[in-house]
Amino acid sequence: MADDKTSVDRRGFLKYAATGAVAAAVPSSMHAQEHDHDHDHDHQVVPSDPALRTKALESLLVEKGLVDRAALDALVDAYENKIGPRNGARVVARAWVDSAYKERLLNNAPAAIAELGYLAAQDEHLIVVENSPKVHNLVVCTLCSCYPWPILGLPPVWYKSAPYRSRAVIDPRGVLREFGLELPEHVEVRVSDSTAELRYLVLPERPAGTEKMTEEELAALVTRDAMIGAAKIASPPGGKA
Amino acid sequence: MNGIHDMGGMQDMGPIQREKNEPVFHEAWEGRICAINRAIGAWGKWSIDASRYGIELLPPADYLRMSYYEKWLTRNVELLVKRGMVTRSEIETGKPAPGSQKVTPSLTAAAVPAVAGRRGNFMRPEAEAKARFEVGQPVRARNMNPVGHTRLPRYARGKNGTIFRHHGIFVFPDTNALFLGEQPQHLYSVRFTARELWGDDASPRDSVYLDMWDSYLDHA
Numbered sequence: 352m353a354d355d356k357t358s359v360d361r362r363g364f365l366k367y368a369a370t371g372a373v374a375a376a377v378p379s380s381m382h383a384q385e386h387d388h389d390h391d392h393d394h395q396v397v398p399s400d401p402a403l404r405t406k407a408l409e410s411l412l413v414e415k416g417l418v419d420r421a422a423l424d425a426l427v428d429a430y431e432n433k434i435g436p437r438n439g440a441r442v443v444a445r446a447w448v449d450s451a452y453k454e455r456l457l458n459n460a461p462a463a464i465a466e467l468g469y470l471a472a473q474d475e476h477l478i479v480v481e482n483s484p485k486v487h488n489l490v491v492c493t494l495c496s497c498y499p500w501p502i503l504g505l506p507p508v509w510y511k512s513a514p515y516r517s518r519a520v521i522d523p524r525g526v527l528r529e530f531g532l533e534l535p536e537h538v539e540v541r542v543s544d545s546t547a548e549l550r551y552l553v554l555p556e557r558p559a560g561t562e563k564m565t566e567e568e569l570a571a572l573v574t575r576d577a578m579i580g581a582a583k584i585a586s587p588p589g590g591k592a
Numbered sequence: 593m594n595g596i597h598d599m600g601g602m603q604d605m606g607p608i609q610r611e612k613n614e615p616v617f618h619e620a621w622e623g624r625i626c627a628i629n630r631a632i633g634a635w636g637k638w639s640i641d642a643s644r645y646g647i648e649l650l651p652p653a654d655y656l657r658m659s660y661y662e663k664w665l666t667r668n669v670e671l672l673v674k675r676g677m678v679t680r681s682e683i684e685t686g687k688p689a690p691g692s693q694k695v696t697p698s699l700t701a702a703a704v705p706a707v708a709g710r711r712g713n714f715m716r717p718e719a720e721a722k723a724r725f726e727v728g729q730p731v732r733a734r735n736m737n738p739v740g741h742t743r744l745p746r747y748a749r750g751k752n753g754t755i756f757r758h759h760g761i762f763v764f765p766d767t768n769a770l771f772l773g774e775q776p777q778h779l780y781s782v783r784f785t786a787r788e789l790w791g792d793d794a795s796p797r798d799s800v801y802l803d804m805w806d807s808y809l810d811h812a
Contacts, residue, residue: 401662402621407686408669409624415688417677418631419697422704426627429708431616471709476759493600493745495644496660501709505626508618509610511660517602520747520800521790529608540786540798544600546743547779547803548640548714549759 435504438469439552440573442502444566446479447557457481460552464502471501480543481554482580487534488541489527489580490551491519497545499552503578510579520544530581553580560586593739594746596652601747601790622661629664630708634699637675640711641769645741646671714763716776721761723778724806729755731782732812733804741769744808748800751788752812756801757781764805777806 412418442464446453456463460479464472477499480488492498493516498506509515519526523540527533534540543551555577561569564587576582599605617623633643646667647655655663672678682689699707725731735750736742743765759779767775782804786794 401625401659401665402619404669405621405625405628405665408665408683409628411678411682411686411688412628412632412672414694415678415682415692416695416697417635417672418628419700421701422631422697422699423624423627425701425704426630426708427617427623429704430623430626433705434709435616469709474710474713476714491600493747494597494743495647500711505616507611507614508660509608512608513599513602513605513656514608517599517605518608520600521603521794523798524795526608530610536795536797538797540795542798542800544745544800544802546745547759547765547805548711548762549779549781549803 430505434471434501436502436573436575436578437570438504439499439502439575439578440570441467442469442552443554443573443578444570446554447561447569448566453554456554469501475499475501476547476549477502477552478543478549479552479554480541480580482556482583484538484556486539486541487527487580488543488551488553489519489523490543490545490553491516492545493517493520494544494546497548497550499550502552503575507575527581530576532582553578555580555582555584558584558586593648593741594737595648596655597648598746600745617661622659625661625665625668629668631697631699632668632672632677634707635677636698637677638671638771639763639768640714641741641763641765642771643667643671644765645769648741716761716763716774719761719774719776721777721806723758725755725758725778725780725809725811727755727758730812731755731809733782733784733802734808734810736808738766740766742766744804745802747789748782748784748802748804751784753782753784753788753802755780756783759803762805764807766805779803779805780809782809 409418409423413420442456445467446456452463456479460477461472461475464477482488496506496511498510515526520542523542524534545551555573557569558572561572572584572587574582574584577584617626647663649670650658650663650666658666669683673680673683679689730752731754732752733744733748733750736744757780759781761776762779763774764777767773780803781801784800784802786798786800787796789800
């Protein structure tokens, strides 16, 4: 599909990428392949710094009435302060203390999560997979960055990174080792690659030594990485006094 | 498209770099572009599939070099232009074209709490679609190499698996991404053994589960 000029440009670009020179270069943008070019400029009149480009884009969209600046502020606040892994941790802790709830969670996660007041989960396509001494689940999105936002918030950079996305499916045990988790041979590893709109949450094993802890105390033990399956949850130091 | 985004199974991408106490956004502009992405998405001028495809259209070297939110920024500009919401010259000058009409924002601050964590519903239970497979059946992922958008990764193509779960009828991304309609299909979770995917060096116990649309599969 690409015309000769585009192919040459792309090869040239890759060559620069290989030498690292590209880091300082103006990004080539995909529109170059999409409309007819009979001229040779690069359309980068606005600064290439993404911070400046974002600022310019925001002003333009606000001026055109396409976005409301107060809505953007509210969205940033929601992402930074309202949705995050603490929501998922509460779900996990409830499942640990209430076996009927756990059953509902495994059978119909959106409804069970909405029970705890996370209504955004209601119309999510969510599946909870359970870890046990015999089975370890790990979640990845090899094609992009699919992640259960309503209960875990925005994904960490490593989850969206090429090293994790590429290796989680071919070498999950090696990936887990990098996270400090060595799984015995007899444990079955199940990797879920989030290729559709289904989102996966791992229900980690409840650690030993937590029998007397309250639901709230248990929730405080649950880590984001454990809900992705990249870690186990450690027993609290010395168990509960 | 057999692009760089389809990286499942590659091996030389380096160690996984984790950051302790990672902030949600590393710089303020990342939060802004994340919010802009959500707010302009509310106009309904493109789908989540078109949005993903917008990232896949980045040249591979750009894809690897750009930070996550830089990719979003570039993708959003392209979609805004492509769908006629802004012009290329407005992007270049940073100013609305003289005489252009000001519209009323689609997403208001008051509506944000209700939508911030929501993506929308992609299930289409009312759509007419035939389920060609049932749970427990052996299947083979098709060997196909479409030049557009697909959610069938290269590493699973031509491989044998088993239907593990039936999810229901969902929007079909391959057409939806190209503005060719939702054309909903049945969606399944398919289990592939690690040995089927990666050969005899893989653990005999391990497996990978992928969500796959009906037309990605053949009976095996």
